Amino acid sequence: MADEIEGLKFEQKHGKSRVRVGRIWRKEDGNHFFVEWNVNISLLSHCLPAYVRDDNSDIVATDTMKNTVYAKAKECSEILSVEEFAIELGKHFTTLYPQVTTAIINIVEKPWERVSVDGQLHQHGFKLGSEKHTAEAIVKKSGAVRLTSGVEGLAVLKTTQSGFEGFVRDKYTALPETKERMLATEVSASWKYVFESLSNIPMKSPYFTEKYLDVKKVMLETFFGPPKEGVYSASVQSTLYQMARAVLSRFPDVASIQLRMPNLHFLPVNLPNKDSPTIVKFNDDVFTPTDEPHGTIEASLSRSWSRM
Numbered sequence: 640m641a642d643e644i645e646g647l648k649f650e651q652k653h654g655k656s657r658v659r660v661g662r663i664w665r666k667e668d669g670n671h672f673f674v675e676w677n678v679n680i681s682l683l684s685h686c687l688p689a690y691v692r693d694d695n696s697d698i699v700a701t702d703t704m705k706n707t708v709y710a711k712a713k714e715c716s717e718i719l720s721v722e723e724f725a726i727e728l729g730k731h732f733t734t735l736y737p738q739v740t741t742a743i744i745n746i747v748e749k750p751w752e753r754v755s756v757d758g759q760l761h762q763h764g765f766k767l768g769s770e771k772h773t774a775e776a777i778v779k780k781s782g783a784v785r786l787t788s789g790v791e792g793l794a795v796l797k798t799t800q801s802g803f804e805g806f807v808r809d810k811y812t813a814l815p816e817t818k819e820r821m822l823a824t825e826v827s828a829s830w831k832y833v834f835e836s837l838s839n840i841p842m843k844s845p846y847f848t849e850k851y852l853d854v855k856k857v858m859l860e861t862f863f864g865p866p867k868e869g870v871y872s873a874s875v876q877s878t879l880y881q882m883a884r885a886v887l888s889r890f891p892d893v894a895s896i897q898l899r900m901p902n903l904h905f906l907p908v909n910l911p912n913k914d915s916p917t918i919v920k921f922n923d924d925v926f927t928p929t930d931e932p933h934g935t936i937e938a939s940l941s942r943s944w945s946r947m
């Protein structure tokens with residue numbers, strides 16, 4: 640919200656962060672479904688008097704926002720995706736309160752996965768997985784929406800089919816060129832959907848959950864290549880671009896994608912010994928894994944300039 644006060648531009652928003660909620664859905668066949676969400680709410684609203692005149696009469700209390708998360712989770716009698724829950728909350732805040740013009744809802748889902756016991760899916764047992772599914776819904780009172788999904792902490796590694804050559808060499812360059820190295824990263828990606836209003840968002844579960852799994856699958860297939868021969872990576876930059884390109888070409892309802900891929904280095908181990916035979920001579924086999932310092936490669940790819 641931008642306002643003018645005494646000739647100055649004033650912008651404000653308020654919300655509740657890190658509202659954690661767990662929800663079980665019990666099916667008649669005995670299967671339980673479970674999600675754990677960490678919800679962040681930010682409201683753009685007309686409440687200037689609270690800042691400048693000690694008048695809180697337009698303030699939606701952040702405590703009320705927190706309670707709303709639990710109330711809405713209770714109301715959702717059918718299992719729904721994290722994207723749908725974000726949209727439900729956004730709709731609620733922008734329709735119930737006249738002063739709220741925009742709701743920004745960010746949710747991170749904790750990766751609880753159903754376990755298998757004796758080769759059989761367990762009805763009510765879950766274990767924690769690794770990467771996290773994220774969603775952001777920006778909902779306006781007009782019904783305009785921007786919906787973004789993402790993945791955080793998708794750690795991947797390949798032991799060959801990666802090199803790095805032809806980069807700038809100057810008096811500070813020590814890195815040798817190579818056609819053979821390990822490639823390890825922890826992918827964070829977020830992709831915006833093309834849907835621009837509440838009325839054209841597909842709200843039939845599990846649409847966005849399936850989309851999340853499919854986008855992740857395409858990114859991983861592009862990173863690794865076919866199971867036997869793999870695919871050569873000339874740099875993290877090149878692999879990142881190919882992953883982004885693959886997502887946009889496979890999913891027409893994705894408008895843009897942003898990727899962050901740290902280059903988590905595996906340093907060759909060489910232990911010379913000047914008096915006797917070398918202790919360890921590197922032969923693409925023994926490494927020191929490091930996560931700091933690490934390279935940071937990030938980029939976004941969009942179907943049109945106007946959407947950026």
Ligand SMILES: O=c1[nH]c(=O)c2[nH]c(=O)[nH]c2[nH]1
Binds near residue numbers: 803
């Ligand atoms: O794939 C890479 N991209 C870089 O920009 C870079 N820089 C570096 O030192 N190693 C690498 N590897």
